[in-house]
Amino acid sequence: MPLLRRLSNSQVYLILALLLAAVLVASASIGAFVFLPSRMALFLGEALGFASAHPGDVLDRNVFLLLRLPRVLLCAFTGATLGVSGAIMQGLFRNPIVEPGLAGTSAGAALGAAIAFVFGNAAVLSPLGAAGVPIAAFVCSLAATMLVYRLSTSFGRTDVFTLLLAAIAVSAMCSAGTGLISYIARDPQARNITFWNLGTFTTADWRGALLVGAAFAVCFLFAAHHGKSLNALMLGADNASYLGVNPEKLILRLIVINTVMVSTATAMVGVIAFVGLVIPHLLRITRSADYTFLLPASALLGALIMEVVDIVARLIIRPAELPIGILTALLGAPFFLRILIWQRNAASGFYG
Amino acid sequence: MADPTIRLRDVSYATGGAQILTDINLGFRAERFNVILGPNGAGKSTLMRIAAGRQAPSCGDVLYGTILLATLDAATLARRRAFLAQHVDLTFALAVEDVVMMGRYPHYRAVPSPRDKDIVTRALELVDMAGRRGQSYPTLSAGEKQKTHLARVLAQIWNEDASAPQRTLFLDEPTTSLDIHHQIQLMDTARSFLKQRCTIIASLHDLNMALAYGDSFFVMRSGRLLHEADDARDISQELIERVYQVKAEMIAEATDQPRLWRFRL
Numbered sequence: 001m002p003l004l005r006r007l008s009n010s011q012v013y014l015i016l017a018l019l020l021a022a023v024l025v026a027s028a029s030i031g032a033f034v035f036l037p038s039r040m041a042l043f044l045g046e047a048l049g050f051a052s053a054h055p056g057d058v059l060d061r062n063v064f065l066l067l068r069l070p071r072v073l074l075c076a077f078t079g080a081t082l083g084v085s086g087a088i089m090q091g092l093f094r095n096p097i098v099e100p101g102l103a104g105t106s107a108g109a110a111l112g113a114a115i116a117f118v119f120g121n122a123a124v125l126s127p128l129g130a131a132g133v134p135i136a137a138f139v140c141s142l143a144a145t146m147l148v149y150r151l152s153t154s155f156g157r158t159d160v161f162t163l164l165l166a167a168i169a170v171s172a173m174c175s176a177g178t179g180l181i182s183y184i185a186r187d188p189q190a191r192n193i194t195f196w197n198l199g200t201f202t203t204a205d206w207r208g209a210l211l212v213g214a215a216f217a218v219c220f221l222f223a224a225h226h227g228k229s230l231n232a233l234m235l236g237a238d239n240a241s242y243l244g245v246n247p248e249k250l251i252l253r254l255i256v257i258n259t260v261m262v263s264t265a266t267a268m269v270g271v272i273a274f275v276g277l278v279i280p281h282l283l284r285i286t287r288s289a290d291y292t293f294l295l296p297a298s299a300l301l302g303a304l305i306m307e308v309v310d311i312v313a314r315l316i317i318r319p320a321e322l323p324i325g326i327l328t329a330l331l332g333a334p335f336f337l338r339i340l341i342w343q344r345n346a347a348s349g350f351y352g
Numbered sequence: 353m354a355d356p357t358i359r360l361r362d363v364s365y366a367t368g369g370a371q372i373l374t375d376i377n378l379g380f381r382a383e384r385f386n387v388i389l390g391p392n393g394a395g396k397s398t399l400m401r402i403a404a405g406r407q408a409p410s411c412g413d414v415l416y417g418t419i420l421l422a423t424l425d426a427a428t429l430a431r432r433r434a435f436l437a438q439h440v441d442l443t444f445a446l447a448v449e450d451v452v453m454m455g456r457y458p459h460y461r462a463v464p465s466p467r468d469k470d471i472v473t474r475a476l477e478l479v480d481m482a483g484r485r486g487q488s489y490p491t492l493s494a495g496e497k498q499k500t501h502l503a504r505v506l507a508q509i510w511n512e513d514a515s516a517p518q519r520t521l522f523l524d525e526p527t528t529s530l531d532i533h534h535q536i537q538l539m540d541t542a543r544s545f546l547k548q549r550c551t552i553i554a555s556l557h558d559l560n561m562a563l564a565y566g567d568s569f570f571v572m573r574s575g576r577l578l579h580e581a582d583d584a585r586d587i588s589q590e591l592i593e594r595v596y597q598v599k600a601e602m603i604a605e606a607t608d609q610p611r612l613w614r615f616r617l
Contacts, residue, residue, distance in 0.1 A: 096444070228454075231446075231450075234442055234444050235440055236440065236441055238401075238406060239437060241406055241426075242404065242406065242430065242433075243458060244430030244431075244458040246426060284445060285445075288446070288447070290450055
């Protein structure tokens, strides 16, 4: 798409932001209850105290403010998290085939979250209180990611097939643990195995939306500083260091930042695979592999596409709802295969 | 002759029980083309990595002028020296000019200045890649890729100011994967960079090329510095035969031309 290459970075961000705003409005209005933009504005005005509430609208208003709005925001924050995470992980592993759902990061987080749901009152976890779920998700997620990274990367080079095999093994271990826990669980969310494996936004509430949003905002601010360093890392650890980057410190710092946001999102919505793979990939083929562009653009495009997929998931088998992970896998897996075939065909891992 | 830019003082390096470098004491000649010679496993690459600050020596010091390398911060060091490896593994689709701009990363925070952009253009012109600046890096030939990285490292230490601080360009077997045309072009370009008051430290396998381009020579074997010479004619047949374990025969010698050698076992 030569048009996209001619625009400046800011113009691309602006276009993506406008599209995202439009899709957010559409997503908030569509569902079992349909809200026109004027009514949404009215409810928002009432909630913020700009207008007095109409007593007749209580049900509609509660559906919109307590169910619809947090869901739309949770979905956007999750999409942004997964998009940025895909870009960061592909930079760290120096390979476009990595993403949190495939490298064990999400599976580890799901295991940690499930453990905290079920054993949250046990002696070790109870002092953590409400923070127990995200903290346990972070710890397990970090362990899984570091394990895959150590197994697949030596001397600054990632071997694709070792990476994929290590990721399969680590993810399988985590999923088995999660499966076992949901089998013995009493908590309805932990009991729901579909929730962990395919992800869903149906359980969205304000607490989850704000938590995922806050984790994303903090992590993105840290990560956005490292665009140049991630670019330098494309040349390998040695060459990055000759450009003034400390590759060992950079990798460790970004793995932690990445794990904080992915594990928070996974604890709230379950494992949603392939989004982190597809988003940076789309941006690379249409515009540039430059990380100073890729990080902000992946956040915007991630939120945008997640929102669109969620609308489809809500509409496709009305009045029921498709688990969102089914759709992301359906759309994302062909991308994965395409990248894999590219890498196999090019001896040097050519990626155009 | 100017003071030595980079000096190694009693440098030794051991890893995994293997002694790679033993008691290296040397000073590279400022604003000259310094060549490190020696067979595979002599410790040339390790010596370069230590001198460039990528690896700390097991004992001994590296000095940049009068400053200890260990006390220089990463960004300052990155503006003082650049390093061209024999092969750079870059598979992502960046434009050629984006790759060269990486050389300016140590010089700006968020947005490149007009001067950074100008230097990128000049570096691309110097390596004869100005017409390819928008092309996607993975589609280049091996020779063009190496020229792109040469432009990148030149841009990193580019400074035409006469009062600019001493800068050093490391070349680690830079011509290994290149055809003859690109080999000569790369060596000529690197040598022309001496005009910017830059010091070059190169390890080279091709002895004839080393003698043709080098000013000063450091001959290594088994992790030790065997011989230093400031004239290609001081590299004797006896030394070549001892260091490389070959029979050497001079096939051309003229007073104003570098010697040419032929080798056999």
